[in-house]
Amino acid sequence: MKTELQKLLIEAENLQEQNKKFFAYLRKKKPKNLDYIVHELHLEAFDKINCLECANCCKSLGPRITDKDIEKLSKALKMKSAVFIETYLRIDEDRDFVFRTMPCPFLMNDNYCMVYENRPKACREYPHTDSRQFYKLLNLTLQNTKTCPAVVLIVEELKTKV
Numbered sequence: 340m341k342t343e344l345q346k347l348l349i350e351a352e353n354l355q356e357q358n359k360k361f362f363a364y365l366r367k368k369k370p371k372n373l374d375y376i377v378h379e380l381h382l383e384a385f386d387k388i389n390c391l392e393c394a395n396c397c398k399s400l401g402p403r404i405t406d407k408d409i410e411k412l413s414k415a416l417k418m419k420s421a422v423f424i425e426t427y428l429r430i431d432e433d434r435d436f437v438f439r440t441m442p443c444p445f446l447m448n449d450n451y452c453m454v455y456e457n458r459p460k461a462c463r464e465y466p467h468t469d470s471r472q473f474y475k476l477l478n479l480t481l482q483n484t485k486t487c488p489a490v491v492l493i494v495e496e497l498k499t500k501v
């Protein structure tokens with residue numbers, strides 16, 4: 340990961356207590372237009388950050404793999420679903436399928452995703468800062484400040500907007 344992206348994660352680590360208080364404030368206040376503001380900040384953050392210089396989510400978070408994901412991925416890889424599951428997946432403590440190994444087995448050396456067109460839904464939606472009803476994702480977003488530099492940027496800017 341590029342040094343400046345690492346710096347953002349370190350900065351967020353140092354701001355954890357402040358961030359917890361800020362998210363408690365958001366939970367209580369439920370600011371109007373929160374989705375609109377966060378979606379704008381999401382676009383700004385991903386204009387500044389190139390995921391190919393980061394890939395931290397693919398290296399450190401295990402996305403939940405749905406039955407639909409298994410169907411798409413095994414078809415794309417021309418494997419039987421059972422073989423795909425046996426080769427790449429395990430069941431975690433929540434009884435969900437996740438990748439057997441991390442970093443993700445489909446992450447290539449240049450940080451490209453080998454199965455990009457067919458990547459799991461959780462990968463497509465991460466870090467959820469362009470989702471509707473952001474208010475429901477506050478805990479998850481606070482958690483994501485530990486992993487995603489873009490989320491750190493979004494949260495820092497959000498502090499100046501609400």
Ligand code: SF4
Pocket residue numbers: 388389390391393394395396397465466486487488489490
């Ligand atoms: S979504 Fe976040 S953690 Fe994942 S590669 Fe992009 S900036 Fe990095």
Ligand code: SF4
Pocket residue numbers: 396397402443444445446447451452453454455458459462
């Ligand atoms: S499937 Fe692709 S996008 Fe998802 S974690 Fe693996 S490399 Fe990253």
